[in-house]
Amino acid sequence: MRPFNYSRATEAGSAVKDVSANKDAKFIAGGTNLLDLMKEGVENPNALVDIARLNLSQIREMNGGISIGALARNSDTANHPLVRQNFPLLSQAILAGASAQLRNMATNGGNLMQRTRCQYFYETAMPCNKREPGTGCGALEGVNRIHAILGWSEKCIATYPGDMANALYAFDAVVKVRGADGKERAIPINDFHRLPGDNPEKDNNLVHGELIQSIELPKNNFAARSYYLKVRDRASYAFALVSVAAALEMDGSNIKQARVVLGGVAHKPWRSAEAENTLVGKPATDDTFKAAATAALKDAKGFKYNEYKIELGRRAVVRALQRAMNGATA
């Protein structure tokens, strides 16, 4: 880790100004991803602005939905009565990730900002366009068992590794950020993360120095029928091979609204409009779920070691919808 200047922010405005003014500065809160990357030499900030003590950790009711503070910790978010009652999918997704210790440190804003687990990104001796634009993608023809099958580019086949965000995508969350001008802007969650395209170094659409303040989740009718499914190489404490956030709202025996978001398959949480469109208006049967799964993975294309994710993705979508339908989190 390179030496850096440390300062503890007492006020959001000045924190944003400090980071905005220095292209090599970063915010730090929980530190659970940034410090790892700094120890590996992947991230090399010369200044850290510690925002952990800013007053951005409230979780509160808002027009029937909720607003969760960027600095609310993952564990507090998962355990909040409003979240557990009205957004159990979010609690489940958070609890499927990392370990209890890490969830006690990690914040919601930091979770959105976490970077890929691609091993070529982590190993600084390897080529990686995300870490060092122009060096190539080591994973493309390498060991790509954990890599993307949707939305990738020749420049980068890394995946977004998180769990919480998959639920946020299902809820049409809005990310409120504060810029250097002191103004707040709202980013719909689906526009928050990016696909790699030609600029895989950019994980998301934040401007350097912008600070996530809160994440708003509008009211929804999914609480009774939602499920977060995570398939991994061991029973707990592992990143997803494939995960699915599924939610259903019923109108009699037909599906009124549906959400299908896949994790571990793309550079961002992959919300499948194709799957959702296939589900809406149909009876909640296995056949409908299978059709949705086929639609969700229709454009998937794998590599030498991750072809399995396409079939696994389909099956995971079906299972998650079945579990959601059965009210698994109710």
Added chain:
Amino acid sequence: MRAVIGKPIDRKDARLKVTGGAKYAAEFKVNNVAFAFAVRSEIGNGKITAIDTGAAEKETGVIKVLTHENAPRLKPYVQQEVSKTGGMTGEQFLSLQDNKINYYGQYIALIIAETYEQARGAAKLVKVNYAKETPAIDLEKELPNAEKPQKARGEDVQTNEGKTAGIIAAAPVKIEQTYTTPTENHHPMEPHATIAVWDGADKIKIYDATQGVIGAQGIVAHFLSLKPQNVQIISPYVGGGFGCKGSQWAHVLLTAMAAKSVNRPVKFAITRQMMVTNVGRRPETIQKVALAADQSGKLAAIRHENNSYKAFSEYFEQSGVQTKILYSAPVREITYKIAKFNINAPTFMRAPGETPGTFALESAMDELAHELKIDPIELRILNQTAVDPLQNLPFSSEYLLDCYRIGAEKFGWANRKSEPRANRSGRYLVGMGMATATYPANRGTAAARIQMTADGNVKVMSATQDIGTGTYTIMAQVAADALGVPVEKVSVELGDSFLPPAPVSGGSQTAVSVTSAVLAAAEMLKKDLMAMAVGDKNSRLSGRNIGEITYADAKFFVRGDSTKSDSYVEILRRSGKKVIEACATAKPFSTKKPNESNPEAKKEQGGGQNGQGGASPCSPAQPDAELDSNKEKYSFHSFGAQFAEVIVDEDLGTVRVSRFTSVQDIGRVLNEKTARSQIIGGVVYGLGQALMEETQYDKRWANPINRALADYHVPVNLDVPVIDVHFIGKDDPHISPIGARGIGEIGITGVAAAVANAIFNATGKRIRDLPLTPDKLL
């Protein structure tokens, strides 16, 4: 006396371990210590053409940067000389002595700085130019050029080459399959760490995380041209080893070199990432197994072809070892082809050989049982052998049939449905599988010293190690019973090369080797004490014949008349001695003459010489041909049976092991609590091997893709079911006077096969390629 041997007493070191008081190598407080961090090569083969340390040297806190250009020179590596030291190096070359790059991740520079972060930060600033060559790292590609090794550790390894082809071709029933096992890493929770403290130019003290303090002493002394008695290795607690801490890897000598070059103590705790690239691993194997049988299931021949690699050492994975002793096939062929890789050398990892080997052999046995529609246990019983089939020697003691029977009963094997896919629980498939476990019962030469002080307290000392195995505890138990004192009165010192020498804690040999020495020393001490009593006219035992005297509760008394007694404390008080002591060397029976090139012999010569403070020399205990591991008369092995139940989510390819039963025939159990933990630990290690452990390499750069514990998966708590352990508990009458065999390794053997066989029983899918991850089960 067996008052405490076998009892499930708490670990002697338990309190220190649960309070954070146990000191591991990196934790010793050493004044003025500097921190080292290594720079590793980023190519897989070639040479350094230039190395620029300027930027690193300018960093705040950096004291020195060592490279091959300025590092202290070591005695050149000559294998014949190294083998005489009694120690082993992980690889047969030395770091920072030349510009050659043998593999990706090789240490090429060492930063020495005031703090850990300064050293680690500066390491990123060293700039290296390389002349690259293509690394050999692809087993399939290298096998055509592979060699057929003739010997491994002095023994023939190719057995009956070509002798089974005809039998297999003519057999009415046969199984011929290929099984593959991946690279696995040891990953003990404590990464290797070394602190080197020089005392002048010719003495050094090293705190080291090692499975062998005597071996480390030999290696350090040799390469630094020091006298062994001037090299003290301290290792009282080791945070797991599993084989990677059994030999000396580059960091040990590098730390000593660094301390010498900056003229102050240096600490080098390697990182989790270096645990993958610098301290060995279990190499991948491709194994072809052929079983030839008649319709009844009786085996006519077994062929086991083993393919793997070696690199910069003689080590290769002997995955055919269990096939030498299991089952009564009249002909068995076991062969090896070993390629040469550009990779940090592979090494011993928990049950080296048997762990991948039993996966192949025991999977094949299951396939044969299925083919013949015979119960897998019945097939094994039908082919069981009470003699070592190649050596034609009886096993020293062998209760494998009891293991099958007890295991089947405890596990509920009768409920298994022999047809695959016949057992469902809701949406899940349930399956049961079993496999045989086996591991050799090794024994080496060990010495121990015992002291009794005037207050009646006893101290037992040996340069052995407790790597979590319970050595502290069983040494105390054996001493307590041998002397008739409460175990609470016995303290234990180990992990110090200045104590009487003992073998490396590897090959499951520590329990039998060291307790034999403890017993012998205790007997000597007791005899001396008894002689003091009968020779003292103030003793109630004065003038008695030693044959009439027995002992208990820290007293001698006349057999049948406990009123005629004399306590140890009284005997010592009257003698005016503050302490009496005895030291004994116990060795396996052998008619072979010790010779110079035999490391065992060297260790014996070292016996007592390294002792400090005028300690008495260690007297040899005379080995008995019946009681002391006579390999000319008996074949020494442990056996067991492993039973797994799995629940498979076939849609998602996920497997949960829901129950596990392990029945072990390991001779006498020295401590029921620590022994059970050893077996459970072995099984858990095996569950990792079965379901998730694999290091993959990118063959273009020869670098490991799974760089640390976040992507090299080992079992977590939720992966592990209740594990039911049973011991046969019958003494081995020939291994040692105590009758116990080591148990550190047998617990892992057969586990992966039991799990794979259970998955077959659940799903009808036979997976012959470890680990059994979801992608393979879809």
Added chain:
Amino acid sequence: MSENGTVSLNLQINGEKHDLQIEPRVSLLDALREFIGLTGTKKGCNQGACGACTVLVDGERINSCFALAVQYEGREITTIEGLATGDELHALQAAFIEHDGFQCGYCTPGQICSAVGMFNEFQNNLPSAVSAKMTGDYEFSDEEIKERMSGNLCRCGAYVGIVDAIHEAFDAEAKR
């Protein structure tokens, strides 16, 4: 910040104040082990993947390897050295001995601190990934304990004893 890049800070550990002069890049783990001399907290992976470095901060478990020491000023930090009361072991420490919840002992301080934090979380009704419902009423079952303790690796495989020890220490108190 001083010329050599260090800052002064004060950490409150096991009820005692410790003044330190360290670089901001020093982790809480290294501050404990290398600067304060509290080596009970272990370094297993130094990247949040093993749990050996688990300590309690204001009663909650965290991985100290992922914490900059400077971020934890003013917080009450409890390490394994702070759990016993004088010579009297914490009930969980005693239960770990009784049930042999360890072998090599290297993950043990982290396991014990983690389990203490875990039990607080359980009592506060925090769900886990294996909880059937997110709405509460969790059973202090093997499955819940195993999932909640899965952030602490044990390569010796002492998990069976660890779960037994946790039951022994906490069952009586566990909220039904």
